[in-house]
Amino acid sequence: MSTQPTTAPSSAGPPTRDELAHARRLLGTFQRDYSTKVVGQQNLTRALLVTLLSRGHILLESVPGLAKTLAASTMASAVQASFSRIQCTPDLLPSDIIGTQIYDAQHARFVTSLGPVHANFVLLDEINRSSAKTQSAMLEAMQERQTTIGGETHPLPEPFLVLATQNPIEEEGTYVLPQAQMDRFLLKEIVDYPTPAEEFEVLNRIESGALERRRIDATLTTDDVAFLQGLASRIYVDAAIKRYIVSLVNATRNPAAVIGPERAAYLEFGASPRGAIALLQVAKALAVLNDRDHVVPDDVKALRHAVLRHRLVLTFEAVADRVRPELLIDSLFDAVPAP
Missing domain, CATH: 3.40.50.300 (P-loop containing nucleotide triphosphate hydrolases)
Known part of the structure; x- marks a missing residue:
C-alpha cells in the first residue's frame, strides 16, 4: 500500500x-x-x-x-x-x-x-x-x-x-x-x-x-x-461535454425530432434530470478508471445502457414488439453528434 x-x-x-x-x-x-x-x-x-x-x-x-x-x-x-x-x-x-x-x-x-x-x-x-x-x-x-x-x-x-x-x-x-x-x-x-x-x-x-x-x-x-x-x-469536464450530455437527455424527451416518428413511437417518457447527472458522474468515474484527469465523449457513451435503460419508459407497442430500450438508446446516441 x-x-x-x-x-x-x-x-x-x-x-x-x-x-x-x-x-x-x-x-x-x-x-x-x-x-x-x-x-x-x-x-x-x-x-x-x-x-x-x-x-x-x-x-x-x-x-x-x-x-x-x-x-x-x-x-x-x-x-x-x-x-x-x-x-x-x-x-x-x-x-x-x-x-x-x-x-x-x-x-x-x-x-x-x-x-x-x-x-x-x-x-x-x-x-x-x-x-x-x-x-x-x-x-x-x-x-x-x-x-x-x-x-x-x-x-x-x-x-x-x-x-x-x-x-x-x-x-x-x-x-x-x-x-x-x-x-x-x-x-x-x-x-x-x-x-x-x-x-x-x-x-x-x-x-x-x-x-x-x-x-x-x-x-x-x-x-x-x-x-x-x-x-x-x-475530474475536469469541458462545457462541450456537458452540452453533449444535455443534448442526449433532451433527445430522450423529444425523440421524434432525433430518431424519427417510427422509433419515437416506442418511447413514452424520457430520462429525468437524474439521467443527465448520472451520465456526468459515470463519465467522471470512468475517467479515473482510465487514468485521465478529464472526461472524453467515449466516457459518456461507455455505460449508456446501464445509465438509461431503467430511466426510459417504453410504450405498450414497444413491449408488444419486443423492442429493447438498448436499441432506442443506441439510436439516440448515434443521432446526437459528439463534440
Missing part, C-alpha cells in the same frame, strides 16, 4: 499526476484481490467500481447463480468494509431493514437496534419481492443516507453502496419497482451468463478449493475509497 494521503485535497482543480498514479495503484490492488474470487464478469466489475466512485447505487438484473452475491461480498472484503445481505420477502417490514426500538425491561427504557442497512455494502436480494412500503423505506435510506428510528436520526456509514437484485424470469409474488424509485439507482446492469472459458475456470477453482474461502484479506480501507471518490469529483 502506498503511503500517500488517503483523502483528496480540497483543491477544486483537476487531479495531479501523482494523485492519478496513487489511484491507479489502489484500483489495481482492488482488481487483483477481487479477481481471486470472481471469475470474468468484467462489465459487472466495471459497473460496481463506477458506482462506488460515484457514491451511487446499482440495480442488478439476472437469473439466479451469476455471482451477484459473491461480487458484492468480495468487494466489501477487498475494501475492508462491512457487508450485509437482506433477502427480500413479501412479509419483510421496514423495521427489518432500517432497525427499531426494543424495550429494555431491566433499565425501563427503549434501546435502538440498528438494522442491516447500516453497513457499507448492502445487498438487497430480489428487491421486487418486498412490499411497496418496504421498498420505499430502503430507497429513502439510499437517497437521504440516513435512517430515522424513534425520532432519532442515524447517519449511514461511508462509503454506502446498495446493490439491489431482481430476477426477470419470475413474476409471481413480486412487486414492480415504481419508475420514481428505479430512477434512484445510478446504474441498472444486466448480468449475463459467463463465457465457456470463464465457466471452465470456475469449475477448476471449485475443484482446487480456491473458492472455498469466502473472504479475502482486505488491502483497501474506507479512507482509500474516500480518496478515490474525491478524485472522481474533481
